[in-house]
Amino acid sequence: MREPSRRVLLCCETGHGSGHVTTLATVARALGPGYPCQAIIPEMDRADVLSPVCARVDRGAVLARLPGRPAAGAFNWAVWLDNRGYGEPEVLKAQFDWWALALQTIKPALVVADYAPTALLAARALGIPTVAVGAAFGSPPATLPCFPELLSRDQAALLAPVSGEPAPSEDAICACVNATLGPLGVPPLARLPEVYAADLSLPHGVSIWDPYDGARNLPLVLPFDSMPPLSGGSGEEIFIYFSGLELTEPAIQDALCRLPFKACLVAPGLTPDMARRLQENPCLSIAPAPLPREEIVRRSRMVLCAGQAGTLALAVLAGLPVVALPMHHEQLSNALRAAEGLTSVRMVPKKKRSAETILDIISELWERSAIAAAAKLAAMDLRDGYDGAAQHAYRKAILAMMRDKGGGGARL
Numbered sequence: 001m002r003e004p005s006r007r008v009l010l011c012c013e014t015g016h017g018s019g020h021v022t023t024l025a026t027v028a029r030a031l032g033p034g035y036p037c038q039a040i041i042p043e044m045d046r047a048d049v050l051s052p053v054c055a056r057v058d059r060g061a062v063l064a065r066l067p068g069r070p071a072a073g074a075f076n077w078a079v080w081l082d083n084r085g086y087g088e089p090e091v092l093k094a095q096f097d098w099w100a101l102a103l104q105t106i107k108p109a110l111v112v113a114d115y116a117p118t119a120l121l122a123a124r125a126l127g128i129p130t131v132a133v134g135a136a137f138g139s140p141p142a143t144l145p146c147f148p149e150l151l152s153r154d155q156a157a158l159l160a161p162v163s164g165e166p167a168p169s170e171d172a173i174c175a176c177v178n179a180t181l182g183p184l185g186v187p188p189l190a191r192l193p194e195v196y197a198a199d200l201s202l203p204h205g206v207s208i209w210d211p212y213d214g215a216r217n218l219p220l221v222l223p224f225d226s227m228p229p230l231s232g233g234s235g236e237e238i239f240i241y242f243s244g245l246e247l248t249e250p251a252i253q254d255a256l257c258r259l260p261f262k263a264c265l266v267a268p269g270l271t272p273d274m275a276r277r278l279q280e281n282p283c284l285s286i287a288p289a290p291l292p293r294e295e296i297v298r299r300s301r302m303v304l305c306a307g308q309a310g311t312l313a314l315a316v317l318a319g320l321p322v323v324a325l326p327m328h329h330e331q332l333s334n335a336l337r338a339a340e341g342l343t344s345v346r347m348v349p350k351k352k353r354s355a356e357t358i359l360d361i362i363s364e365l366w367e368r369s370a371i372a373a374a375a376k377l378a379a380m381d382l383r384d385g386y387d388g389a390a391q392h393a394y395r396k397a398i399l400a401m402m403r404d405k406g407g408g409g410a411r412l
Helices: 018-031 047-053 077-083 089-106 117-126 170-184 192-196 250-258 272-278 293-299 309-318 329-341 355-367 369-383 390-404
Strands: 008-012 037-041 057-059 110-114 130-135 200-204 237-241 263-266 284-286 300-305 322-324 345-347
Touching: 008 018, 008 089, 018 037, 018 047, 018 110, 018 130, 018 309, 018 390, 037 047, 047 057, 077 170, 077 192, 089 117, 089 170, 110 117, 110 390, 117 130, 117 170, 117 192, 130 390, 170 192, 200 390, 237 293, 250 272, 250 355, 272 284, 293 300, 293 309, 300 309, 300 355, 309 322, 309 329, 309 345, 309 369, 322 329, 322 355, 329 345, 345 355
Parallel strands: 008 037, 008 110, 037 057, 110 130, 130 200, 237 263, 237 300, 263 284, 300 322, 322 345
Antiparallel strands: none
16 A cells, blocks of 8 residues: 655745744754655745755745835734735735645645745645644734734834824735635635644744733744753853844944944844944954854853844843844834843834944943843743753654644654
């Protein structure tokens, strides 16, 4: 008798951060060689993260923000979906058709989706089992009666001016999805959050800034292959991670040029001109490649970042104080909630940023030993909330689900 296919398709539909491909690669490693993987991602600049664990990596249809949409007021996932065409039948159908054809061509036994709601819908229409993964912010539970407000209008305005447009109607978007995709095989949605329904949802992150904490049926997965080491308190530099956009902001540029403490910058999007300018500061070194987590923790006294889920999680789980300079909604949500719950996390919103403000807060965290002690105590509490390393959590949960569905999960 022919053995069932074990091919796994790893999907990401939008998002340019390294966290998306890193998560998918972690799932592939968790499943092991018995489950051959293929990946479809929105941009190929980080395909090298997936290439070692995938037979092939391709660029797919990108779920892009529609041009001309005004900046959101209060933010929730109805706003996000509406801005990406979920209320526009032609846009939604084109995106769905692309994913449906890809799935029919590849014929995977399992779809693993990070920031890929249309891929989830296409898999549901074709009867393919699904696993939803990704950062907690972008993984709303499908059981919600409606999408809650993640950022108020006043909070969103900390990033950029917001429009006076009313929030989109969830009922109208849901009706558009049902009318457009129902004839193509997608079962009708009773509520808009069901866009994110999957056979198994395994978001990762830190519960203290999970906007859906209390609404999930499983604990969050550790964001890393293994728990980072706990800081020993001997680090003597600032670890800085900026993905690129941050360094276009004059206040941040000026703060780094004037930084009076020893610091190491990792910035994948750094331009040669900006690198030359920053290197005029003798306190600042630029790492030519990402640093191992263990080295970051050993060398660092504190962390400066935008509030990216991965870097923020590394800092708080290692017990390092953090200054966050958010650039978009997810980073703002992470940083606001983290700063609210932890005295060792400080957030400087874009609307209030100046080089002086950034440097003053860095100096405060650098000099106050009580803040470092609080960071370490909080880390020890947060570390107790995880059921082992990410690979273990993914493998255990996904293979159990595949076993229940007859997908060959019993053979380890």
